Amino acid sequence: MTYYQQHQADFLEGLKTFLRIPSISTLSEHKPDIRRAAEFAVNELRAAGMSVAELIEGKGNPLVYAEWLGAPGKPTILFYGHYDVQPPDPLDEWKSPPFEPEVRGDNIYARGACDDKGQVYIQIKAVEGLLKTTGKLPVNVKFLLEGEEETGGEHIEAYVKTKPPRLQADAAVVCDTEMFAPEMPTICVGLRGMVYYELLVQGADHDLHSGVYGGAAPNPMQAVAEIICALKDRDGHILVPGFYDRVVPPSAKEREAWARLPFDEREYTEKEMGARELVGEPGVPLLERVWGRPTVEVHGIRGGFTGEGAKTVIPARAVAKISTRLVAAQRVDESIAQMQAAVKAACPRGVTAELRVLSCGEPSLTNPDNPFIRAAAEALKETFGQETVYIRSGGSIPIVGVFDRNLGIPSVMMGFGLPDDNLHAPNEKFHLPNFYRGIEAIARYLEILGR
Amino acid sequence: MTYYQQHQADFLEGLKTFLRIPSISTLSEHKPDIRRAAEFAVNELRAAGMSVAELIEGKGNPLVYAEWLGAPGKPTILFYGHYDVQPPDPLDEWKSPPFEPEVRGDNIYARGACDDKGQVYIQIKAVEGLLKTTGKLPVNVKFLLEGEEETGGEHIEAYVKTKPPRLQADAAVVCDTEMFAPEMPTICVGLRGMVYYELLVQGADHDLHSGVYGGAAPNPMQAVAEIICALKDRDGHILVPGFYDRVVPPSAKEREAWARLPFDEREYTEKEMGARELVGEPGVPLLERVWGRPTVEVHGIRGGFTGEGAKTVIPARAVAKISTRLVAAQRVDESIAQMQAAVKAACPRGVTAELRVLSCGEPSLTNPDNPFIRAAAEALKETFGQETVYIRSGGSIPIVGVFDRNLGIPSVMMGFGLPDDNLHAPNEKFHLPNFYRGIEAIARYLEILGR
Numbered sequence: 001m002t003y004y005q006q007h008q009a010d011f012l013e014g015l016k017t018f019l020r021i022p023s024i025s026t027l028s029e030h031k032p033d034i035r036r037a038a039e040f041a042v043n044e045l046r047a048a049g050m051s052v053a054e055l056i057e058g059k060g061n062p063l064v065y066a067e068w069l070g071a072p073g074k075p076t077i078l079f080y081g082h083y084d085v086q087p088p089d090p091l092d093e094w095k096s097p098p099f100e101p102e103v104r105g106d107n108i109y110a111r112g113a114c115d116d117k118g119q120v121y122i123q124i125k126a127v128e129g130l131l132k133t134t135g136k137l138p139v140n141v142k143f144l145l146e147g148e149e150e151t152g153g154e155h156i157e158a159y160v161k162t163k164p165p166r167l168q169a170d171a172a173v174v175c176d177t178e179m180f181a182p183e184m185p186t187i188c189v190g191l192r193g194m195v196y197y198e199l200l201v202q203g204a205d206h207d208l209h210s211g212v213y214g215g216a217a218p219n220p221m222q223a224v225a226e227i228i229c230a231l232k233d234r235d236g237h238i239l240v241p242g243f244y245d246r247v248v249p250p251s252a253k254e255r256e257a258w259a260r261l262p263f264d265e266r267e268y269t270e271k272e273m274g275a276r277e278l279v280g281e282p283g284v285p286l287l288e289r290v291w292g293r294p295t296v297e298v299h300g301i302r303g304g305f306t307g308e309g310a311k312t313v314i315p316a317r318a319v320a321k322i323s324t325r326l327v328a329a330q331r332v333d334e335s336i337a338q339m340q341a342a343v344k345a346a347c348p349r350g351v352t353a354e355l356r357v358l359s360c361g362e363p364s365l366t367n368p369d370n371p372f373i374r375a376a377a378e379a380l381k382e383t384f385g386q387e388t389v390y391i392r393s394g395g396s397i398p399i400v401g402v403f404d405r406n407l408g409i410p411s412v413m414m415g416f417g418l419p420d421d422n423l424h425a426p427n428e429k430f431h432l433p434n435f436y437r438g439i440e441a442i443a444r445y446l447e448i449l450g451r
Numbered sequence: 452m453t454y455y456q457q458h459q460a461d462f463l464e465g466l467k468t469f470l471r472i473p474s475i476s477t478l479s480e481h482k483p484d485i486r487r488a489a490e491f492a493v494n495e496l497r498a499a500g501m502s503v504a505e506l507i508e509g510k511g512n513p514l515v516y517a518e519w520l521g522a523p524g525k526p527t528i529l530f531y532g533h534y535d536v537q538p539p540d541p542l543d544e545w546k547s548p549p550f551e552p553e554v555r556g557d558n559i560y561a562r563g564a565c566d567d568k569g570q571v572y573i574q575i576k577a578v579e580g581l582l583k584t585t586g587k588l589p590v591n592v593k594f595l596l597e598g599e600e601e602t603g604g605e606h607i608e609a610y611v612k613t614k615p616p617r618l619q620a621d622a623a624v625v626c627d628t629e630m631f632a633p634e635m636p637t638i639c640v641g642l643r644g645m646v647y648y649e650l651l652v653q654g655a656d657h658d659l660h661s662g663v664y665g666g667a668a669p670n671p672m673q674a675v676a677e678i679i680c681a682l683k684d685r686d687g688h689i690l691v692p693g694f695y696d697r698v699v700p701p702s703a704k705e706r707e708a709w710a711r712l713p714f715d716e717r718e719y720t721e722k723e724m725g726a727r728e729l730v731g732e733p734g735v736p737l738l739e740r741v742w743g744r745p746t747v748e749v750h751g752i753r754g755g756f757t758g759e760g761a762k763t764v765i766p767a768r769a770v771a772k773i774s775t776r777l778v779a780a781q782r783v784d785e786s787i788a789q790m791q792a793a794v795k796a797a798c799p800r801g802v803t804a805e806l807r808v809l810s811c812g813e814p815s816l817t818n819p820d821n822p823f824i825r826a827a828a829e830a831l832k833e834t835f836g837q838e839t840v841y842i843r844s845g846g847s848i849p850i851v852g853v854f855d856r857n858l859g860i861p862s863v864m865m866g867f868g869l870p871d872d873n874l875h876a877p878n879e880k881f882h883l884p885n886f887y888r889g890i891e892a893i894a895r896y897l898e899i900l901g902r
Binding site for chain 2: 031078079096148153158192194198203204205206209210212213214215216217218219221222223224225226228232234236273274275276278279280282286289290293295297298299301302303304305306309310311312314315316319321323325348349351352358394395396401410423424425
């Protein structure tokens with residue numbers, strides 16, 4: 001019986017302690033909990049045997065840094081994760097309280113169980129096992145954990161951009177993604193980028209009565225609708241000139257692999273999404289639509305009257321929240337210029353429209369032939385007893401692009417979540433068999449890299 | 452010096468007392484003020500010499516009823532007005548508090564000064580002067596005042612629909628409109644009707660992450676935009692099939708009269724509306740666009756995320772507030788069926804759309820050759836010393852259609868407001884010369900009718 005098998009009960013208790021800290025980064029009243037969670041991680045890393053484990057203080061929430069550099073000549077791996085969590089609302093939909101972790105069946109339920117405390121804890125416990133049983137690690141290992149992932153990760157990005165020597169590494173390992181299906185070890189090799197915008201449309205300088213002025217007054221709500229419809233057609237095809245120019249289609253090999261993935265479109269549509277029907281570009285397979293194609297989505301429109309009953313107002317102003325997802329090899333800056341030109345061209349008479357950028361992150365795509373990814377696939381296959389599959393994600397993990405551009409290293413996205421883990425939703429859970437196997441898989445990964 | 456000239460100071464003091472009562476019908480905490488305002492009106496009518504003056508209690512806020520029927524063989528006039536007012540927000544934009552009436556220059560500033568307490572008071576004081584000086588009225592007179600005009604007027608409509616014998620009359624006089632310009636006596640002969648809708652669009656049964664599902668998930672916000680754009684084109688032309696079929700264009704005579712009205716389009720656009728540019732159907736003159744053409748306007752869209760910062764949500768549901776204005780001879784029921792068919796046809800894949808009616812009122816158009824209107828034009832001309840002009844209003848006064856259909860009587864819309872009276876806005880005012888001349892004009896009107 002290995003160290004990892006012997007200590008499963010300890011790992012679970014430790015994870016519960018971590019999960020009890022309500023380190024919600026979007027709510028300022030939880031600042032003390034943020035610090036408690038960061039200190040918890042430092043203490044765990046120190047107890048695991050890392051030679052350095054400390055907080056990096058700066059603007060924003062502290063970063064957690066740790067290192068063990070006792071393997072000269074061997075590669076250096078930089079583990080990334082985050083100790084902050086999403087708010088738990090709506091609270092009344094949780095079956096057990098979000099910060100009182102509860103095991104039901106094979107799962108542990110708590111906010112952060114999967115995203116991302118459970119996966120951060122996997123990384124720490126993998127290293128602990130190797131250090132406790134062999135006194136050393138097969139490769140050099142660094143940790144960089146942040147406490148602002150759920151609020152945009154602004155400060156870790158600023159820190160990495162200073163290219164601190166202590167972050168030098170050969171590859172990053174990001175455990176913040178999911179497996180394609182239970183029992184199916186998965187590596188994510190592509191992420192969509194994102195630009196989040198506010199579209200500000202101004203008509204008259206004050207709200208107008210729609211009876212008195214309707215027929216003559218510009219209506220910013222109508223204008224927002226017209227601009228939105230000018231960005232994407234009813235088939236989901238983006239109309240912004242040039243937007244698809246740099247899009248690299250998936251290779252024939254990748255398309256074939258995606259087609260072989262076990263996927264029940266009806267279950268995905270009706271159970272997972274709760275929708276009647278899928279939409280999007282006709283003729284493009286579903287996984288390619290969400291992994292390999294850019295999108296434009298409207299998230300909400302502020303302005304005018306939205307309360308109960310009737311108010312006949314032509315609002316002076318409307319603000320739409322809009323985001324685009326980008327895929328390799330689109331470029332954030334170029335896409336912003338394209339969007340701004342398209343909004344300008346679509347802006348109707350009588351109003352002004354301004355498209356402001358709130359945040360952005362580049363898309364990323366890694367070649368699976370990279371040796372750090374090949375080693376991960378091997379470790380996962382050994383641990384799970386199944387062939388590793390390569391997928392992409394429709395979401396965005398901006399740190400991957402930040403590591404790439406500033407540290408010049410690829411990110412190995414080895415995640416142990418499942419599609420039904422309720423990330424950002426009530427009843428977030430983590431599948432405990434994946435938690436235990438994840439620890440073993442990461443340890444095995446370091447061993448393979450050290451050969 | 453007439454009674455009316457002698458008592459101007461009394462009229463002003465009485466009006467101030469009326470205006471000090473914050474009878475805001477949209478806020479339930481003002482219920483006691485609503486009753487105080489109704490009782491104030493009853494007392495004023497009784498003091499004026501009306502033989503009956505009482506509250507009609509029922510569901511909702513009380514109606515005020517009064518009558519003087521001592522002119523057998525003469526016509527019967529039904530005065531209509533409302534004693535409730537709009538909320539005063541935003542409070543900090545008022546130069547003097549909204550319920551502490553203040554005279555500055557030729558104007559009295561207070562919520563309700565023009566809409567509609569000042570005009571209701573005109574009606575009462577006109578009758579008072581005739582009764583005090585001659586002991587009788589030249590015609591039979593009834594009053595029906597309501598306290599829910601600003602919240603939809605549901606209960607007065609229900610009451611009038613019962614066709615109570617005490618409401619029998621030959622014409623209604625509605626003082627709730629405005630003069631086209633200062634010194635220009637004005638009768639409004641046409642009102643647009645309105646249907647106020649909620650458009651409910653449902654996609655998936657829960658909010659979805661736009662990274663994970665963007666490209667496959669139906670987006671109700673996008674769907675609302677598509678439906679809105681399918682209802683009206685960028686030139687303001689309504690695309691709903693059949694919507695214009697019954698529209699009666701203004702007569703050549705009416706168009707000529709409108710063209711002769713003193714109207715500075717630049718001042719209207721830049722000063723009154725605070726807009727850069729007017730919009731709407733090309734080739735249709737401005738006054739016809741706002742008085743004689745139907746419209747579709749979006750007032751607001753609820754759903755998704757509209758707060759500070761970024762949240763990448765594809766909302767499950769979106770609700771748009773939309774209204775149409777109708778002109779003679781469109782019919783509310785038919786227009787609803789047309790709108791619902793258009794929404795159904797425009798609803799994109801993956802979502803359901805439902806168009807619910809919240810409230811409605813028929814359009815109205817009165818022939819100026821009606822003897823009750825001719826008499827009003829004569830009374831106004833005598834009092835103001837200027838030719839009376841006939842206009843229409845883009846707004847809706849549903850009671851006019853309700854009187855027409857249930858009591859079979861025309862409404863004479865003789866209003867004494869001015870375009871810059873700030874109805875429903877901060878610093879509402881009433882032009883005092885119009886207040887005093889309004890009283891005399893109404894008294895003169897009753898004399899002419901009694902000839």
